[in-house]
Amino acid sequence: MLAFGSNLGDRAGTIRSAIDALPAHGVTVTAMSTLVESTAVKPGGKDETAPRYLNGVALAQTALPPHALLRAIQAIEAQFGRVREEHWGDRTLDIDIIAYGHLLLADPDLVLPHPRAAERDFVLGPWLEIDPDAVLPGAGPVAGLIGRATEFPGDGA
Numbered sequence: 001m002l003a004f005g006s007n008l009g010d011r012a013g014t015i016r017s018a019i020d021a022l023p024a025h026g027v028t029v030t031a032m033s034t035l036v037e038s039t040a041v042k043p044g045g046k047d048e049t050a051p052r053y054l055n056g057v058a059l060a061q062t063a064l065p066p067h068a069l070l071r072a073i074q075a076i077e078a079q080f081g082r083v084r085e086e087h088w089g090d091r092t093l094d095i096d097i098i099a100y101g102h103l104l105l106a107d108p109d110l111v112l113p114h115p116r117a118a119e120r121d122f123v124l125g126p127w128l129e130i131d132p133d134a135v136l137p138g139a140g141p142v143a144g145l146i147g148r149a150t151e152f153p154g155d156g157a
Helices: 011-025 066-079 121-130
Strands: 002-006 027-032 036-038 040-042 045-047 053-062 094-097
Touching (some): 002 011, 066 094
Antiparallel strands (some): 027 053, 040 045
């Protein structure tokens, strides 16, 4: 499951174009949520003064192993002008791997499932929209997590 976010430029257009770019990287989208708007989250919490995000999630299939998928989505982010200068800074495009099947993984480059997915209703709500039976590995059914999310940052990226 992939999550998309953008708070700079043509937010919806960038997300749609990024989804269109996935097949060239060996990723097939099987379902895409509605895009929802959310307040920017910065290291200090929600930032009402920052441009608002559009967020959505996609169910996807790929034969790529997790680290190759990470490299593919980072290449797509770069293609759409993603600059990594400020931790949790404003961005043209952010793509996160939220879950990769039931895989649990923690290494310096990639943590699966995404370590803050259970805290973010802007991920959980769209996910539930396209998969009512969704389960976040290690956390439980998404339907039980939504509404308890804090949407505030924890440690890491």
